[in-house]
Amino acid sequence: MIRKSDVISLEPSRTPYDLEWRMFGFPIRVNPWFWLIMAMLGGRSLQFGFEVLLLFVLVAFVSVLVHELGHAFMMRRFGGIPRIVLTGFGGVAISGTGGRTRMERILISLAGPFAGLSLFGIVVGSDALFHWAETSRMTVFAYVFLYQVNLYWNILNLLPVFPLDGGQVVRNAVSRSEYTGLRLATQVSMVTCGIVVMYCFFANQLNWIPVDPLFTGVMFGLLGYQNYMIYQQLNGPRSFSDDPFRR
Known part of the structure; x- marks a missing residue:
C-alpha cells in the first residue's frame, strides 16, 4: 500500500490497452506492462511449455490482485475511496483519503500481506484436506506457483x-x-x-x-x-x- 502522494511517478499513464473493471466497488486497472513483466519473471517456466508460463502469469495476476484488495478493503474501512492499479512490478492501492492515524496507516499497510498470506494458507490447507495439487500436471504447477508467489513475495513485501x-x-x-x-x-x-x-x-x-x-x-x-x-x-x-x- 502506498498513498497517492508517494506514488505519482509509479502509477503509469493510461493506454488504449489497459484492462479496466470494478470489483467489490473498487476501480481496477491493469497496465499492459504488468503482463509483460510477469511473463519475464516467470520466463523459466517456459521450459515446461507455453501453457505453464501462461499459468504463472495468471497466478501472479490473482495473487497481486488479492494483495491489493487487502489494502483496498482496509482503506475503505477507514473512510478511503481506493482504486487499484496493477503495474510493471506489482500493484498499488491508491486513496487520497483514509488512514488518518498512525495505527490506521499501519493496519492498511499490513492488510495486503495478510491477504496474500491468507491465500497461501487457503492453498496449503485445501491441498492438505482434498489433495488436489497432484491430480494433474497443471495442478502441480498451479500449487507450486501459488505457494511461491503468495509466501515469498509477501514475506519480501514485509x-x-x-x-x-x-x-x-x-x-x-x-x-x-x-x-x-x-x-x-x-x-x-x-x-x-x-x-x-x-x-x-x-x-x-x-x-x-x-x-x-x-x-x-x-x-x-x-x-x-x-x-x-x-x-x-x-x-x-x-x-x-x-x-x-x-x-
Whole structure:
C-alpha cells in the first residue's frame, strides 16, 4: 500500500490497452506492462511449455490482485475511496483519503500481506484436506506457483524497505512526524536493500532457492537507489510548505 502522494511517478499513464473493471466497488486497472513483466519473471517456466508460463502469469495476476484488495478493503474501512492499479512490478492501492492515524496507516499497510498470506494458507490447507495439487500436471504447477508467489513475495513485501509495506510500517511506527518517519525509513531501507543484494549475490553463486536471485537483487538494488535519492532530497534545502512528502 502506498498513498497517492508517494506514488505519482509509479502509477503509469493510461493506454488504449489497459484492462479496466470494478470489483467489490473498487476501480481496477491493469497496465499492459504488468503482463509483460510477469511473463519475464516467470520466463523459466517456459521450459515446461507455453501453457505453464501462461499459468504463472495468471497466478501472479490473482495473487497481486488479492494483495491489493487487502489494502483496498482496509482503506475503505477507514473512510478511503481506493482504486487499484496493477503495474510493471506489482500493484498499488491508491486513496487520497483514509488512514488518518498512525495505527490506521499501519493496519492498511499490513492488510495486503495478510491477504496474500491468507491465500497461501487457503492453498496449503485445501491441498492438505482434498489433495488436489497432484491430480494433474497443471495442478502441480498451479500449487507450486501459488505457494511461491503468495509466501515469498509477501514475506519480501514485509521487509523494512520503503515504499514496500514493511517500509510503510516503519515510516509510521518510528515517529509521529511524517517527515522524520520517512527520513528514518529511508535509512533503514538502504541498509536492508544492501543486505538483500548481498544475499542475492551469494544465492546466485550457490544456486540457492526459493527466490530468483537475479530479479530480487536488481529490484532491491533499484529500491535502495530510490531510497537514497529520497534521503538526499529530504536532507536538502526545503521549507515545510515545499515538503513533497507532506500529506
